[in-house]
Structures are given as C-alpha cells and as structure tokens.
Amino acid sequence: MIAPERTALILLAAGRSLRFGDVDKLTVPYLGRPLGLHVVVALEAIPFCSRIGVVAGTALDLASCGYSVVTNDDPAAGLGRSLRLGVEAAAQHDPDAVVIALADMPRVTATQVYRLLDDARGDEAIVASSDGVIPRPPVLFGRAHFPALLAARGDVGARDLVRRGHHIVAPPAELIDIDTPEDLAKLAHG
Numbered sequence: 001m002i003a004p005e006r007t008a009l010i011l012l013a014a015g016r017s018l019r020f021g022d023v024d025k026l027t028v029p030y031l032g033r034p035l036g037l038h039v040v041v042a043l044e045a046i047p048f049c050s051r052i053g054v055v056a057g058t059a060l061d062l063a064s065c066g067y068s069v070v071t072n073d074d075p076a077a078g079l080g081r082s083l084r085l086g087v088e089a090a091a092q093h094d095p096d097a098v099v100i101a102l103a104d105m106p107r108v109t110a111t112q113v114y115r116l117l118d119d120a121r122g123d124e125a126i127v128a129s130s131d132g133v134i135p136r137p138p139v140l141f142g143r144a145h146f147p148a149l150l151a152a153r154g155d156v157g158a159r160d161l162v163r164r165g166h167h168i169v170a171p172p173a174e175l176i177d178i179d180t181p182e183d184l185a186k187l188a189h190g
Helices: 035-043 079-091 110-119 143-150 159-164 181-189
Strands: 007-013 050-055 068-071 097-102 126-130 135-142 166-169
Touching: 007 035, 007 079, 035 097, 035 110, 050 079, 068 079, 079 097, 079 143, 097 110, 097 143, 110 126, 110 135, 110 166, 126 159, 135 143, 135 159, 143 159
Parallel strands: 007 050, 007 097, 050 068, 126 166
Antiparallel strands: 097 135, 126 135
C-alpha cells in the first residue's frame, strides 16, 4: 500500500472539449454543481500530500477547493503536456506516487482511489481503474515512473504504461467520461 499522505493528486482539467461544443464543459451544471467539481467533492476527504489541478480555458475554480492550479497554455499539445505539468508540480512535494484523475469523470469514487492505493506496491507501481475491458483513470503511478510521465507527448500520454499496469475493476458507471452533451444528458436521465 502507498499511503495517501505520500501521494499527490493530479486532476486534469485542461482538455479542449471539442466534442462538447462552445461551452465550458466543466462548469455545466450536473446534479446541482458544476460537472468538474463532482470528482473534487468525491475525493476531498482523502488526505493527499498535495492536490494539483491542471487547467486551460475553464472558469472552474479549483484553487478555492484547495488545489494548486497549473495552467496549460497549449492544450492543443495534447494530454501528455498536461500530464507533464501536473507531475512537475507534484514532484515539488516529493510524493511516493501520483494519482491522475480527470475532471470530466463525475462518478469516480473515493473507494476506487483507495483501492488503487491499497494495491500499489512501491515505487514501480502502476495501478489503473478498469471497466473490465479498458484500463483508464483514475490511475496511480509510483515515483519510478515519474521520468516516463515527464517525457509524455501528444494525446497518447501514459497509455502504454497504463496498459502494462495492474487493473482494478470498478463498476462501469463509476468510470463514465463525459465527452459530449449527449453523454451528459444520458447520465442525467439514465
């Protein structure tokens, strides 16, 4: 197990959301709060050593939720750039691991993140969530993988690392990623 107190949370909120249209997807209301704050609230009781939010073009106020905010000034460079910025900021706190979560996954639970932490065994750990078919965030990376994360480029990010890691199956409903207004409508009425 890697203790949450030795783990940094990196919340990626810098996607361009092209499939969602011309609105700030993360601020669209869902169940009484902005879409991007659901994961924030779900994970707020976990005692991470630091919380970093990587943002671009959103009015979502992560700083007021206790996050150190890093701005990705080139979101078109892909997920890899946001990942690098988040790991650079997290490394300043000397964590044993980082947990990467996405702001557009409103049903992620603290239980799932604790399962990742419980399964992590040392610096070489890679533990991802899975719907039973595809590994995805949230995902934990032990510190031995920080150099690879810092070298991530484009939209692939750390996909190959995630595939090689251990996968913890969660109910698919907890791992829903909102990409389009239709995804959100389906979730709201589903």
